[in-house]
Amino acid sequence: MAWRWISLPIFFILIQGVLSRHWAAWMPQSISAFKETCVAIPCSFDYPEDIRPSAVHGVWYFNSPYPKNFPPVVYKTKTSSAHEIYMGRTKVIGDLQQSNCSIQIDRVSSELQGKYYFRADLGGYNQYTFSEHANLYILDEPFVVQPQEIISGTEVEITCLVADNCPDMKPEVSWTDVEGLEHHSVFARLEGDNLSWKHISTLKFLPSHKNNGQRLGCKVAYPGTELDYKGFVTMDVKYSPRIVDINSSTETTEGTQVAFMCIVDSNPVSRVMWYKDDALLKEDYTGNLTLELEYVTYMHDGMYLCAAENEFGRTNRTMGLAVMYAPWKPSVNASLVAVEGEMVTIFCNTQGNPDPILSIMKDKQILNSAVFENELVLEIPKVTHEHDGEYWCLAENQYGHSNSSFNLTVAFSPLVLPESKCTVTKDNHVQCMCTVKSNPDPYIMFEIPERNFTVSELNAEFVHSQRNGYMVSSILTLQKEEELPKVVLCSASNLYGKKIHELSFQDTNRLLWAKIGPVGAVVIFVILVAFGGYMIKTREKKTVTESSSFIQTETSPSYSGEKKKLGKLESHFLSLSERILLSKRKQHKPVDSEYANIDFSKQNVTDIYTSPEELTEYAEIRVK
Numbered sequence: 001m002a003w004r005w006i007s008l009p010i011f012f013i014l015i016q017g018v019l020s021r022h023w024a025a026w027m028p029q030s031i032s033a034f035k036e037t038c039v040a041i042p043c044s045f046d047y048p049e050d051i052r053p054s055a056v057h058g059v060w061y062f063n064s065p066y067p068k069n070f071p072p073v074v075y076k077t078k079t080s081s082a083h084e085i086y087m088g089r090t091k092v093i094g095d096l097q098q099s100n101c102s103i104q105i106d107r108v109s110s111e112l113q114g115k116y117y118f119r120a121d122l123g124g125y126n127q128y129t130f131s132e133h134a135n136l137y138i139l140d141e142p143f144v145v146q147p148q149e150i151i152s153g154t155e156v157e158i159t160c161l162v163a164d165n166c167p168d169m170k171p172e173v174s175w176t177d178v179e180g181l182e183h184h185s186v187f188a189r190l191e192g193d194n195l196s197w198k199h200i201s202t203l204k205f206l207p208s209h210k211n212n213g214q215r216l217g218c219k220v221a222y223p224g225t226e227l228d229y230k231g232f233v234t235m236d237v238k239y240s241p242r243i244v245d246i247n248s249s250t251e252t253t254e255g256t257q258v259a260f261m262c263i264v265d266s267n268p269v270s271r272v273m274w275y276k277d278d279a280l281l282k283e284d285y286t287g288n289l290t291l292e293l294e295y296v297t298y299m300h301d302g303m304y305l306c307a308a309e310n311e312f313g314r315t316n317r318t319m320g321l322a323v324m325y326a327p328w329k330p331s332v333n334a335s336l337v338a339v340e341g342e343m344v345t346i347f348c349n350t351q352g353n354p355d356p357i358l359s360i361m362k363d364k365q366i367l368n369s370a371v372f373e374n375e376l377v378l379e380i381p382k383v384t385h386e387h388d389g390e391y392w393c394l395a396e397n398q399y400g401h402s403n404s405s406f407n408l409t410v411a412f413s414p415l416v417l418p419e420s421k422c423t424v425t426k427d428n429h430v431q432c433m434c435t436v437k438s439n440p441d442p443y444i445m446f447e448i449p450e451r452n453f454t455v456s457e458l459n460a461e462f463v464h465s466q467r468n469g470y471m472v473s474s475i476l477t478l479q480k481e482e483e484l485p486k487v488v489l490c491s492a493s494n495l496y497g498k499k500i501h502e503l504s505f506q507d508t509n510r511l512l513w514a515k516i517g518p519v520g521a522v523v524i525f526v527i528l529v530a531f532g533g534y535m536i537k538t539r540e541k542k543t544v545t546e547s548s549s550f551i552q553t554e555t556s557p558s559y560s561g562e563k564k565k566l567g568k569l570e571s572h573f574l575s576l577s578e579r580i581l582l583s584k585r586k587q588h589k590p591v592d593s594e595y596a597n598i599d600f601s602k603q604n605v606t607d608i609y610t611s612p613e614e615l616t617e618y619a620e621i622r623v624k
């Protein structure tokens with residue numbers, strides 16, 4: 001028990017210290033009220049316990065704690081008086097005897113904003129003004145608070161703080177201009193520290209780019225009164241870029257000028273870029289970016305991408321530009337050389353937009369074609385001499401056309417053409433012509449087997465070849481044949497082969513007699529003899545040169561003036577027969593235009609025995 005006696009005085013001293021009272025007051029440091037409403041400032045105070053007041057009074061002063069300064073009296077309980085601006089508006093609502101100094105001020109106005117001090121009057125000198133005081137704020141709008149950053153797509157809370165310190169009037173808080181807010185909801189709560197109170201209304205929603213710049217209102221109303229107060233906040237909603245507009249895919253032609261727009265909406269402003277095939281063409285920190293192509297070429301054809309980015313995201317959109325252009329000059333095989341029988345593949349390719357119609361042509365004939373292709377192949381499984389020639393590759397689309405040519409050269413063994421034959425003239429000259437088509441040039445020989453006779457280029461009887469393209473004609477002339485050879489062979493050879501061809505005979509004399517018949521021949525002969533006699537008589541003075549010129553009018557180039565008169569007659573007769581033949585030929589003539597006439601008469605024909613008939617034959621050599 002001894003410890004109690006020791007510990008008790010210490011305990012007592014402690015109690016004394018805690019319980020020992022002194023001058024002190026408690027009230028909110030700051031308190032707010034809306035204009036025209038009221039405010040109750042809670043207040044309590046204490047005083048030293050050795051004071052035993054018979055009555056407790058108090059005074060509230062405005063803005064100054066010192067009565068010597070004569071501050072406005074808000075309320076004085078002893079006399080129930082107040083400064084005129086407080087008259088009838090204020091009352092002490094606490095029980096001063098209970099140390100409750102709470103005061104209520106009605107119909108507050110802005111001039112009442114300020115510091116409020118309480119002075120306790122416990123009688124005699126026991127008067128004390130507490131330094132603790134309340135700051136009264138008079139509001140005319142609620143305080144709306146938004147977070148530092150509002151990001152599109154992230155839920156946000158906006159609060160409206162409403163002072164709620166008037167016991168007689170309770171505020172009603174609502175939100176205005178909330179149309180277009182997604183998923184919005186409102187929560188309300190009261191927050192306070194037992195001295196001052198706030199009504200807090202929270203508006204929750206999911207912001208989007210559409211809400212950027214939107215003004216939200218918080219409205220405070222007091223039921224039963226006309227009073228209402230509004231506070232506003234304008235939202236700054238951050239959002240990732242959106243490509244609002246971009247050109248749709250476009251078609252154009254080469255040489256034009258085009259511009260593409262990329263219109264971007266974002267907050268903050270984005271970096272906007274134009275790409276083509278991953279290559280950055282242009283960029284800028286702007287809302288819109290225009291890509292200009294001054295002179296469009298085929299290289300501009302492709303997909304374009306507009307991308308935009310800011311710290312909140314990145315987006316892109318693509319568009320296509322189709323550049324239409326005429327096909328390019330086709331690329332073809334460089335000129336080809338092939339040997340007969342080989343397979344030849346001909347390639348033609350080009351580029352155009354749209355893809356062109358391609359065709360490979362030879363001699364105005366289409367050999368192969370392809371529609372809407374860039375490449376065409378012509379395969380010739382076994383090339384022959386007929387495939388030799390110039391080929392064209394044509395490419396065409398609606399924007400134009402172009403072509404390329406190349407030559408296919410075919411090496412082939414000799415071919416003896418059907419027009420090769422032997423001709424017997426009136427005076428039993430024999431002239432054999434062998435026309436050979438070959439590449440490379442053939443070696444031509446004539447053979448007369450029954451005479452064991454071979455004529456090559458080395459012999460005098462052999463007339464040097466005349467040529468046209470791959471066509472070579474060689475002529476064998478046999479003079480004054482007593483007996484016609486039965487068989488004349490033409491042999492032609494080159495690297496790739498040899499052909500031996502039996503030449504057929506064409507006897508012009510026999511032909512002529514067959515046509516006019518024996519009787520006719522006799523008649524003509526008689527006429528001619530008579531005519532010849534007449535001519536001799538009438539023209540005996542004429543010079544030799546004159547007669548030769550006469551003959552020359554009949555296109556016979558080489559008759560000698562020394563010939564006998566009969567010879568002249570004969571030649572005249574021949575000219576006539578020739579005319580008959582010519583006119584007959586004209587009737588039977590095939591379409592000449594496809595042929596190239598070889599006019600051998602223009603060449604240096606050295607054979608002086610060549611008859612007009614034979615000359616006509618030369619003119620007949622037609623070459624395909």
Ligand SMILES: *[C@@H]1O[C@H](CO)[C@@H](O)[C@H](O)[C@H]1NC(C)=O
Binds near residue numbers: 093
């Ligand atoms: C003071 O008086 C007011 C008004 O009557 C009352 O609301 C408040 O609760 C009192 N305070 C204390 C601490 O008793």
Ligand SMILES: *[C@@H]1O[C@H](CO)[C@@H](O)[C@H](O)[C@H]1NC(C)=O
Binds near residue numbers: 247250258259260261
């Ligand atoms: C792209 O759009 C802009 C604006 O709409 C327009 O002026 C322009 O001509 C368009 N460009 C093309 C190539 O269509």
Ligand SMILES: *[C@@H]1O[C@H](CO)[C@@H](O)[C@H](O)[C@H]1NC(C)=O
Binds near residue numbers: 275317
């Ligand atoms: C464009 O957007 C797509 C999908 O949104 C993305 O995969 C691609 O990388 C973007 N391209 C560029 C160049 O930004």
Ligand SMILES: *[C@@H]1O[C@H](CO)[C@@H](O)[C@H](O)[C@H]1NC(C)=O
Binds near residue numbers: 332333334344346347
């Ligand atoms: C033509 O050219 C193509 C490609 O350039 C080639 O493959 C082909 O062999 C050529 N044809 C001939 C016959 O040379």
Ligand SMILES: *[C@@H]1O[C@H](CO)[C@@H](O)[C@H](O)[C@H]1NC(C)=O
Binds near residue numbers: 335390405406407
């Ligand atoms: C093809 O040959 C002809 C004549 O034979 C010539 O005019 C033309 O230039 C040649 N073409 C090529 C592409 O060599």
Ligand SMILES: *[C@@H]1O[C@H](CO)[C@@H](O)[C@H](O)[C@H]1NC(C)=O
Binds near residue numbers: 450451452
């Ligand atoms: C032709 O010549 C060959 C040898 O060169 C000979 O054998 C043959 O008998 C001759 N024929 C004639 C008809 O002369």
